[in-house]
Every structure is written in C-alpha cells, then in structure tokens.
Amino acid sequence: MDRPNKPSAISPSGTGPQPSVHSERGRVVASLPTGDSVEILLYGATVISWKANGRENLWVSEAAKLDGNKPVRGGVPIVFPCFGPPPKDHATGSLSQHGFARNSTWEYLGKSTSESEGKLASGGDDSIKLDFGLSSSQLTEDNKKAWGYDFALVYSVTLKRDGLQTMLSVRNQGEKAFEFQMLLHTYFRIDDISKVAINGLGSTTYVDKVLDATTHTQSSPSLTITGEIDRVYSGIKQDTTSITQDGKPRLDVTRDGISDSVVWNPWIQKAKGMGDFEPKDGYKNMVCVEVGAVDGWQKLEAGETFEGGMIVKSHA
Template identity: 60%
Template sequence: MVDRPNKPSAIAPAASAPQPTVDIADDNSSITATLPSGENVTVLLHGATVTSWKSGPGAEKKENLWVSEKAVLDGSKPVRGGIPLVFPIFGAPPANHATSKLPQHGFARNLRWEYLGKSTSESTTSGDAGTGPTDNSVKLDFGLYSANLTDEQQDQWPYDFGLVYSVTLSRDTLQTMLNVRNEGQLGFDFQMLLHTYFRIGDIGSTAITGLSGVTYTDKVLNATEHAQAENAVRIAGETDRVYKRIPQSTTSIVEGDKPRFDVVRDNLPDTVVWNPFKEKAAAMADFAPDGDYVHMVCVEAGYVSDWVRLEPGDTWEGGQRLRSLL
C-alpha cells in the first residue's frame, strides 16, 4: 500500500442547526415554545388559551397580544385577553336548542386541556438545499375530550367528542387550528370562535380592513342588521359586531397607514370585531388598566352566524393564521 504524504483531513460532521425549544412551567400551568430566532408563544393549559405571542425583527421581540393586568390565570375563570377558544356555543345559548343549558361561550375556555406534545419542521428559504438560511416552526398540540367534562357539563351537552387544538409558531406567523371529532352515536351542532385580543398602539388610529360590503349584526344596536359600507372599520365607541359569511379570507388591522396584522381564516366564515371602549372597560372587573381599551382590539375568526353539523364518526377542522407585519 502506497503511503500518501498529504492525506486529506477527515471531514468534520456538520454542526446541527439550532432547534426550537419547548418548556413546561414549573407549576405545569403553561407551555412556552421558542424559535432559535427568538420568537415565542405561551399557551396556558387552562382553556388552551394563548397568553403571549412575541415576534419581530431584532433581539427584542414585540408582544402581539393584549392581556389584561387583572386577567385571572389560575383556572377559576376564563382569561381576559390572549386567544381564548370558544366552543361549542358563541355568546348566550339560544332557547330550545341542544346548547341551551350551557353557559355563555360554552366550556372549552373553562377547562384544563391536556398537552399532547410538539412537532418541529425546518425549511430552506434561499440558496441551495442545505446551504441557505432556514425557517423553523414548532407545533404544540392540546386535547380535550368528553371524558374531561364534569357530570354537570355532560348533562348540559351529552355528546361524545374529541378536540385537538394545534398552535403553530413560525417566524412571523401564529396558526391556531381546532379539529373536532364526533366520537359518539349522535350527531351534534356546534359553533367555535378564536377570541383574539390584538395589542395595538392607539385605537383612534387603527382600522380593520377587508370587510367592505359584508353584512353584520350590531350587538350594540339591539342586534340589528347592517351592511359595511366603508372599506375601513374604525372604532370610536363601544363596538360589538358579527360580520357574517365574509367572501374574502383575509382581514387586516392597519395602524395609521401601515398594516400591522393579517388574519387569514381557514374554513371559518365569520369575524367578530369587539372593543368595550371607555365605559364598559371601566365596568369590567378583570379589565385593566381601565384606559387600555385604546391599546387593544378583538378581531375574532369564527363559525358563529350558523352551526356546524357533525355526524357520528365525522371530523371538522377550522382555524386562523395570524401574521405580524412589523
């Protein structure tokens, strides 16, 4: 065998790219996922409520969601802020309906969900495969089942179901999707809503676009029906509107003349726009500071103007993709 004087050096194994991390709170109350680039999301197991979503350029990430300083996070009541999940009824239940015994907004936001685990993905965004910068994402799954209901709740809504709620964080987006399975022998009707509280600079310079021509129910004006004439919805007083069967999939929040958020609905036809404004905010015990109504607006994707009918063995999925436009 010939001895080569200049042997090639061994090829060092490629360093593995940083991966998203997932941390469980010491008291087992919440899950936080963080990308290598610093974006993060926190989900409270009570209600599977997203309580924080931070993103943006630079090392200091900006909070995208508003949560009241007096929000109750111990599981004794729903969270005022973040993204509470409404199921299987939106608002007060109608009389003589299968949901009529349930409390307002149902039970999903009031119960502790099970953390089912995480999955991660990585995609090359530029350059040759394996050489360009990559985008990471991490998906957190949470479960709630009919067996988790109390005896009283099972009496109020006696159906066998399984819910899987997936929260997926990527660099500038947060996706929240709900999968509903009918695991029983009876069909059932339900509604769902993602009650998202966005943090904004000033409600006076904020507009919601993408709703022009859409019919809405104005709950402040005795649930009367109206058509949205202007492209931009501006808030100058208490606002509680249900925009129904919206043809386009994207609704946007604009601050001044700059887009701030896009809300892209997936299999959800409706959007609720809500701000309590001065007097109602002051009257709400868990809304603080009182004047913070100027720093929040709810743009809530949902299926609430009608019912989803789910027969035995069937599944349904719907949700939203939020994009921060910093």
C-alpha cells in the first residue's frame, strides 16, 4: 500500500549495539540490545510476543492457530471496523464478529527509529518502530462486498526499553464517510489471577456483558477477578489502567487518543467451551485489558484520519 511517509531503514547512531529486525515465514521479530523483543504475525498484524527483562508479557493459547487459519487466541488481535457481532442495521452488519483486521494479511511497511527517549549508555538506539499496513485493496472479495469503503490502516508497533507502544491510524481514502469501532484486544500474561488487581477504573460506567449487558458504575477503585468478567468501560477519565500482582506494579496500560477499555477473563466454563483455549486452566494466567473506541461509532469524513492506541510499561 502507498504511504506518504514510509519509514526508511535505520541509520546507525554511530557506536554501540543496534536494534535488530528480521522477517521470515510471515512474521517480523525485533530485538533491542537490552534483550527486549517483540514478534508480530503479518496475519492480522497480531503481536504474539513481547518480552521485557526476559519476561513474557503476553499470553497466547497453546492451541492458537498461527498459520493464518483463524484469528489468534492471544497476543494483541486488532478489532476493526466493528466490536463484537455487528448490528444488522449498520453498515458493518454483514461482517463477522470483531471485523476483518484480525484475519487479514497485512503488509510490512518497514522499520525506523522512533522519537527515542535517548540512547543507551553504550551508545546504541533504545527503541525501534515497525509499521504494518492494510488497505481496502488487500481485503478478500467477501469483505470488500460486506464493507465497501476505501480506507487505509497503518499499525505502528514501537519496542522500547521495558515498554511497548501500539498505535492504529485509520484514514478514509474514499469520497464517502464511514463509521467504525476499534479495539486492541490484548491478552496479558500474569502469574495468578487470584492475586491480580486492576486499578484506574473507579467511578467509571461500564456495560456488563455477563449480566445481560446492563449498565453499572464501578464503586471500588480496585477491581479483582473471581469469576467470568466481560465489561466495557467507556469515557474513562484516568489515562492509565494499572495491573498489580501481589500488590506490586506489574503492567501500566495508558490509552492514547481513546477513552474506552474492556476487561475480560473467560473463567472456568467459558474456557472449557473454547476449542482454541489451552490449557483449559489458562484463565488463571491471563487477563485482557483492551483499549479502544467502542462506545458508539467513530465517524470519518472523506480524507480524515483517526489515530488511537496504547503505551504499556512492564515492571520487572
């Protein structure tokens, strides 16, 4: 796909170790001199691994399909242009659940140095940005018929020391306005769900999908998970939602340009009912804290661009 500011190859900063990137067998892997790394499938532009300080921060099912056969169960699937089953009376009504971004093959646009926070002590670069693109011309014929708008997505994945930034840019390249929703459906790996708390959602209104999509307001500043949870929080005032484990900081998830989040864990029965969820007790080691724009619809007029995503910090 065409992109006005396609990233150029990294120019070494001079002395010191440099980030490394290699692409093979439908995936792109980047590493920093610190050992931090990220791995992205071209199928769905799905981030399937992010390691910081030698620790894996993303959960991927042992039964996940990584061959382009179906959307990946785990990692960071991209939801676009609809969240959940689309309403039949909407322009997205003929699409499958969560839209087509997560099961389309994206193009790797290249690598670049990002606006770095500085150099490593050794003189090497401390961050690297990878860009992926998906446009209307790359869709299957079925998806083109189901959602016939001219669009371009650019998904930027930036690996930093102890951090990962993922940003989705949506551009309307056609002459007709269109509406969409987007969500980064992130599965975080944790040690024990019974020892996890999620902070930063207090006093926020949410739709509880477990309780017949009824609306509630979270009274407690801290959320603990003791059963199936599927909540859509909207209009969150605090930018950052933090995950603690045993009372200690584990991950900080900061929304950028968006104000909604979903918290999901299938728990025992739901996990048993999903064929691609393994091990069946894997719900103990994962929690989804997903950032997006899913409360209503985002409207883009011809030529307009939307951008939103997240910055995640890992605590050792």
